[in-house]
Amino acid sequence: MFKNFFFSTVCGLMLSFFLSGHAQSRVFIEDAYIRAIIPGQTVTAAYLTLKNESLASCRFVSVSADIAERAEFHSHVHVDGVGRMRELKEIVIAQDEALEFRPGGLHLMLFIENAEVNEKSRSVITLHSPDCGDVTDAVPIRRKAVKPSIK
């Protein structure tokens, strides 16, 4: 009786140890898309959810996309009732948190010289973190808005 209790406790501890070990380095991108470039424009935005299921917070200092010459983290702020974008030099995502990049809020700004990239269907986006490593996803370029934008 006592032995059985002892064994199940040890097994339970070992199981939780393995599960937490497995969760390490789990930082990933979900629900990502890039807004198709409007002809004549040289910028577009990418939206995604960044999830941090690792055992530490992660600081991201830069972003890159293979269709863009340059990419930046942007936030949306209202100054005197006018919406403006601000570049963020870094973003931090705490352990077990999800960070949403959504229209009207935090987003990735992609600076694109060549509008022919619209013929592509995807772009590889990579977020660079000195403490958590690179997080990468092949992100679809969305031609049409899925839902009407709220202004």
Ligand SMILES: [Cu+2]
């Ligand atoms: Cu922007």
